[in-house]
Amino acid sequence: MEYIQAKEEFIQAWGALGSSWGINKTMAQIFALLIVTPRSMTVEEIMEELSISRGNVSMNLRLLIDWEIVERTTKKGERKDYYYCERDVWALCRKVAEQRKDREIKPVLKVLEQVNNIDTTEGEDAVELKRVTSELIDVVHLTDQALTTFTNSDRSWVSKTILSMMKKKK
Amino acid sequence: MEYIQAKEEFIQAWGALGSSWGINKTMAQIFALLIVTPRSMTVEEIMEELSISRGNVSMNLRLLIDWEIVERTTKKGERKDYYYCERDVWALCRKVAEQRKDREIKPVLKVLEQVNNIDTTEGEDAVELKRVTSELIDVVHLTDQALTTFTNSDRSWVSKTILSMMKKKK
DNA sequence: CACAACTTTCAAACATTTCTGAAAGTATAA
DNA sequence: TTATACTTTCAGAAATGTTTGAAAGTTGTG
Numbered sequence: 001m002e003y004i005q006a007k008e009e010f011i012q013a014w015g016a017l018g019s020s021w022g023i024n025k026t027m028a029q030i031f032a033l034l035i036v037t038p039r040s041m042t043v044e045e046i047m048e049e050l051s052i053s054r055g056n057v058s059m060n061l062r063l064l065i066d067w068e069i070v071e072r073t074t075k076k077g078e079r080k081d082y083y084y085c086e087r088d089v090w091a092l093c094r095k096v097a098e099q100r101k102d103r104e105i106k107p108v109l110k111v112l113e114q115v116n117n118i119d120t121t122e123g124e125d126a127v128e129l130k131r132v133t134s135e136l137i138d139v140v141h142l143t144d145q146a147l148t149t150f151t152n153s154d155r156s157w158v159s160k161t162i163l164s165m166m167k168k169k170k
Numbered sequence: 171m172e173y174i175q176a177k178e179e180f181i182q183a184w185g186a187l188g189s190s191w192g193i194n195k196t197m198a199q200i201f202a203l204l205i206v207t208p209r210s211m212t213v214e215e216i217m218e219e220l221s222i223s224r225g226n227v228s229m230n231l232r233l234l235i236d237w238e239i240v241e242r243t244t245k246k247g248e249r250k251d252y253y254y255c256e257r258d259v260w261a262l263c264r265k266v267a268e269q270r271k272d273r274e275i276k277p278v279l280k281v282l283e284q285v286n287n288i289d290t291t292e293g294e295d296a297v298e299l300k301r302v303t304s305e306l307i308d309v310v311h312l313t314d315q316a317l318t319t320f321t322n323s324d325r326s327w328v329s330k331t332i333l334s335m336m337k338k339k340k
Numbered sequence: 341c342a343c344a345a346c347t348t349t350c351a352a353a354c355a356t357t358t359c360t361g362a363a364a365g366t367a368t369a370a
Numbered sequence: 371t372t373a374t375a376c377t378t379t380c381a382g383a384a385a386t387g388t389t390t391g392a393a394a395g396t397t398g399t400g
Contacts, residue, residue: 003292006285013281020274022192038298053360089305111183115176122173128208135259223390
C-alpha cells in the first residue's frame, strides 16, 4: 500500500471510529493527522491536508488542547503557532481515558447515586430501580478502578497481567 | 427522592450518556425504561411513558433486539408483543461489549492492519505511520483481551482480581 | 375469505450538530 | 503608532441524524 493512500485511509477510519463513539469526526481526523505526522503542524497545513476551513481547524484544535492531547508551540522568529501531539499511544490512551471519565462517567455516577437514594417503601418498582442503580454503580466503580490501574501502569506490565488473567480465569 | 422523579432522572441521564457515546438517545431511553421496569412492556406503554411515536418505538426496539439486549415475547390469547430486557447488569455489559467490539472495533482493526502493511521504504513519515498503527493494533488487541476476560467471568472474580491488581501494581 | 389487532416502513418534517467564512481580536515588529 | 501576520469567534448555511404519522404489511380469528 502506498503511503499517501495508507495515511488517507488511517485518517478516514479514525474519523469514523470517533463518530461512532461520540467524538466529532473532524476532531478525530485532526488527531489522526497529528499523530501520524512526525513533526508539528501549522493551521494552514491541517486545513490543506483535510480540506476544511480555518475556523473548523481552530475550534477543533482548541478542543484537542482542552483534552490535553495536543500542545501548542511556537518557533522563535515565526509568528505562527505549531501544533504537536503526543506520539506515545499508551500515554494518549491514558489521557483519553481520564478525560472521558471526568466528562461523562462522573456526572452519570452522580445521578445514579442520587437515584439510588430512592425511598423503597414506594413499592416493587422502586425496589427494582434501586437494585439496578446499585448494580450499575458497582460496575461503573469497577470499570473506573480497572481503567485507573491499567492506564497508570506501563504497557508491558499490563500485557503480562492480562495474559495471566486469561490463563487463571475461573 | 420520589419514585416517579427518580425514574425520570434515570431515563434522562441514560439517554444523555448514550448520546455522548454514540448511541441514539431514544434507544438508550427505551433501554433504561425496560431495565427499570420489572416486567415486559408493550409498544403502547413505551410510547406513553416516553411520549414518542409508535414508529420511533418500533424502530428503536428493533435496534435493541439486533443488539441482543431486548427480547420480544407474546402472551397466549393476546395479539400484541411484549418486550423484555435482561435485568442482570453484568450480563448486559457483556452483551454491549460484544456488540461494540464487533461493530466498531473489528472494522477499525482491519483498516489498521491494512495500513500497517505499508511499504516503509517511502520515507520517514511512512515509518512513523507504521509505528503508530503497530502500537494501536497492540493496544486494541490488549483491550479486546481484557474485555473478553472480564465479561466472561463472574462479577465477584473480576472484583477480586481488580482489587489485587491495584495492590500489586508496579 | 373479510375483518380486526397489531407491527413495520419510509418520506417528509424537524432537530441537532457541524462547518464555513468573514469580521473581530491579538501579538509582534518596525 | 501602524502594519502585518496570524488566531479566534460566531451567525448563518449545510449536513447529518432523528422523529413523526399515515399507509402498507402481517398475523390471527371467525
